[in-house]
Structures are given as C-alpha cells and as structure tokens.
Amino acid sequence: MTTILITGASRGLGLEFTRQYLTEGWTVIAACRNPGTARGLQELEAKSTGALTVVEIDVTDGESVQRAASRLQGRAIDVLVNGAGIYGGHGQKLGSLDYESSRSTSSVRRACARPSSIACSAATGDSS
Numbered sequence: 001m002t003t004i005l006i007t008g009a010s011r012g013l014g015l016e017f018t019r020q021y022l023t024e025g026w027t028v029i030a031a032c033r034n035p036g037t038a039r040g041l042q043e044l045e046a047k048s049t050g051a052l053t054v055v056e057i058d059v060t061d062g063e064s065v066q067r068a069a070s071r072l073q074g075r076a077i078d079v080l081v082n083g084a085g086i087y088g089g090h091g092q093k094l095g096s097l098d099y100e101s102s103r104s105t106s107s108v109r110r111a112c113a114r115p116s117s118i119a120c121s122a123a124t125g126d127s128s
C-alpha cells in the first residue's frame with residue numbers, strides 16, 4: 001500500500017490532496033498544526049476506516065517535527081506533499097510593508113524548502 005505524507009492538511013490544497021488520495025486508495029498521513037480544530041480532517045478520519053492518520057506538525061518547529069517522527073517511527077513514506085504554506089503580504093507595496101507577515105511567510109518557506117528532512121525524520125525518528 002502506497003503511503004503519502006501531506007503537510008498543511010487542515011485546509012486548502014493539503015485537505016483536498018488528502019481527500020483525493022484517500023479516494024484513490026492510498027494510505028495518508030495528514031499533518032497539520034492543530035488536529036483538534038481541523039474539522040475537515042476529522043470528518044475524513046471518521047470515514048477513512050484506518051487509511052488516514054492525522055498527526056500534529058508545525059513545519060517551522062523542529063520539536064513538533066520530532067514528536068511526529070517519533071509517532072511515525074518505522075512507517076515507510078513513499079511520497080511527500082509539502083502543502084504547508086503561507087501566502088502572506090497581500091497588497092503590500094513600498095512604504096506599507098507588513099514586516100511580521102513577511103517574516104512568518106519566510107520562515108514557513110524556509111522550513112518547507114527542506115521537505116526531505118521532514119520525511120526522513122518521520123521515517124527514522126531523527127530530526128537532525
């Protein structure tokens with residue numbers, strides 16, 4: 001059975017990828033920051049008869065990745081979809097930059113630029 005790990009699965013593209021891969025019969029590990037409030041994921045999990053595992057991952061937080069890696073230790077991951085992202089800075093222009101938004105957008109992009117580290121961490125339990 002092919003297994004896919006999808007980050008940012010609480011909504012948007014990540015949630016839709018989760019839905020579609022489950023429909024195609026894949027085993028899906030859906031990662032999101034707050035599983036307790038991810039209603040779409042909870043609904044899919046209730047219907048998934050074991051094909052969906054929801055784990056907590058904030059891609060900017062190494063300890064969060066490590067906790068998920070420990071939980072998933074030994075599970076093979078065939079495909080990673082790094083859907084976690086922030087599309088910040090709408091309507092910004094010189095003279096009215098939102099520096100906080102830019103900073104958080106950049107930190108998520110940096111974290112997602114190392115997708116293999118998340119998959120490797122999950123597979124091996126090593127976050128280094």
Ligand SMILES: NC(=O)c1ccc[n+]([C@@H]2O[C@H](COP(=O)([O-])OP(=O)(O)OC[C@H]3O[C@@H](n4cnc5c(N)ncnc54)[C@H](OP(=O)(O)O)[C@@H]3O)[C@@H](O)[C@H]2O)c1
Binds near residue numbers: 007008012014057084
């Ligand atoms: N939609 C498009 O047509 C399109 C086109 C090109 C590129 N993109 C890019 O693709 C990415 C996803 O797009 P989208 O439309 O699905 O966006 P979205 O609806 O805003 O969803 C973003 C997802 O990323 C998660 N996320 C944000 N920061 C995170 C973090 N630090 N750790 C873990 N998860 C985090 C969010 O989780 P929470 O629910 O916890 O906030 C949410 O699940 C974005 O970077 C976007 O710029 C999208």
